[in-house]
Amino acid sequence: MWAGSVRAALSRAPGSRRAHSALAQLRGILEEQLEGIRGAGTWKSERVITSRQGPRIHVDGVSEGILNFCANNYLGLSSHPEVIQAGLQALEEFGAGLSSVRFICGTQSIHKDLEAKIARFHQREDAVLYPSCFDANTGLFEALLTPEDAVLSDELNHASIIDGIRLCKAHKYRYRHLDMADLETKLQEAQKHRLRLVATDGAFSMDGDIAPLQEICHLASRYGGYTTGPGPLVSLLRQRARPYLFSNSLPPAVVGCASKALDLLMESNAIVQSMAAKTQRFRSKMEAAGFTISGASHPICPVMLGDARLASCMADDMLKRGIFVIGFSYPVVPQGKARIRVQISAVHTEEDIDRCVEAFAEVGRLHGALP
Numbered sequence: 433m434w435a436g437s438v439r440a441a442l443s444r445a446p447g448s449r450r451a452h453s454a455l456a457q458l459r460g461i462l463e464e465q466l467e468g469i470r471g472a473g474t475w476k477s478e479r480v481i482t483s484r485q486g487p488r489i490h491v492d493g494v495s496e497g498i499l500n501f502c503a504n505n506y507l508g509l510s511s512h513p514e515v516i517q518a519g520l521q522a523l524e525e526f527g528a529g530l531s532s533v534r535f536i537c538g539t540q541s542i543h544k545d546l547e548a549k550i551a552r553f554h555q556r557e558d559a560v561l562y563p564s565c566f567d568a569n570t571g572l573f574e575a576l577l578t579p580e581d582a583v584l585s586d587e588l589n590h591a592s593i594i595d596g597i598r599l600c601k602a603h604k605y606r607y608r609h610l611d612m613a614d615l616e617t618k619l620q621e622a623q624k625h626r627l628r629l630v631a632t633d634g635a636f637s638m639d640g641d642i643a644p645l646q647e648i649c650h651l652a653s654r655y656g657g658y659t660t661g662p663g664p665l666v667s668l669l670r671q672r673a674r675p676y677l678f679s680n681s682l683p684p685a686v687v688g689c690a691s692k693a694l695d696l697l698m699e700s701n702a703i704v705q706s707m708a709a710k711t712q713r714f715r716s717k718m719e720a721a722g723f724t725i726s727g728a729s730h731p732i733c734p735v736m737l738g739d740a741r742l743a744s745c746m747a748d749d750m751l752k753r754g755i756f757v758i759g760f761s762y763p764v765v766p767q768g769k770a771r772i773r774v775q776i777s778a779v780h781t782e783e784d785i786d787r788c789v790e791a792f793a794e795v796g797r798l799h800g801a802l803p
């Protein structure tokens with residue numbers, strides 16, 4: 433109803449009395465919602481970082497350097513000198529701007545090179561670049577599925593998969609998290625549809641656990657009837673995926689950096705091994721200290737706390753001890769399952785890991801989260 437009021441308000445002279453009262457009404461509705469979020473303890477504030485990304489960062493308002501333990505920088509490449517150099521070179525050679533979407537004049541040779549490199553990395557026929565994973569997931573389902581089809585989705589899939597599925601007109605089935613028996617039941621129910629697509633994250637980013645892809649493929653081959661080739665799939669996405677068709681191509685500097693990051697990964701296994709060893713160190717020390725860490729061996733290490741306010745207060749106290757972590761609460765994770773998601777990076781040192789565990793133990797005791 434208020435959308436109508438606002439539209440009406442905006443169409444009137446800004447100074448009119450009715451426009452003022454419509455805007456006051458909107459303000460009241462918004463304030464009420466914001467108060468509800470604050471009251472539930474799920475308010476997400478944004479700390480401002482004033483330095484490069486990396487294991488050590490500077491945070492606005494905090495005088496000393498801080499150890500960052502909540503970045504997606506698992507491989508430690510976000511400030512790697514060769515990656516930065518590759519970005520600068522692409523900027524020089526190909527410019528800063530995006531001149532259009534891909535099919536008009538937004539495809540430069542570096543976009544094609546990176547797509548070929550990604551396909552090689554994953555041993556696939558082709559790959560399609562999007563500005564973000566969110567775009568990739570929102571573009572996929574609508575392009576592929578019709579009302580005759582069905583999609584079966586893990587209940588804890590990332591929001592981008594959920595939103596992508598919402599945008600398509602296929603029938604929707606939700607199976608319990610990683611539960612293969614439930615997936616099989618839902619696959620049996622879905623036999624009546626033309627195509628059945630099982631959608632799952634590989635690694636679940638809030639829980640640090642990993643989908644049993646082999647079992648899912650096995651079930652899909654028993655109930656799926658047939659699989660389509662990835663080559664035509666990529667071609668279809670280039671023709672039909674709305675984020676690909678209607679959003680400008682990736683800026684050259686980003687393409688240059690991503691391409692170099694893939695080169696570094698393909699050159700040697702050292703980065704991945706270092707990340708795995710540090711993850712193991714963190715997980716085992718935290719569990720020995722009495723914390724519950726969700727997931728298995730993934731560098732996403734969610735410290736499970738339950739209460740949203742507890743997670744948020746503990747994260748604030750971690751910052752006072754020089755460790756940057758964030759409390760995650762609803763709607764990012766289910767109600768009552770608040771946590772602090774720690775993310776380990778290949779560029780953390782063993783001392784960094786130990787400092788983080790010590791700070792957690794101290795703060796956990798302070799807040800009664802540990803015996």
Ligand SMILES: Cc1ncc(COP(=O)(O)O)c(C=O)c1O
Pocket residue numbers: 504563564565566567590592633635636637
């Ligand atoms: C599992 C998962 N999927 C998708 C995304 C969205 O990625 P992007 O920032 O590329 O849109 C994220 C974000 O971190 C994620 O964790």
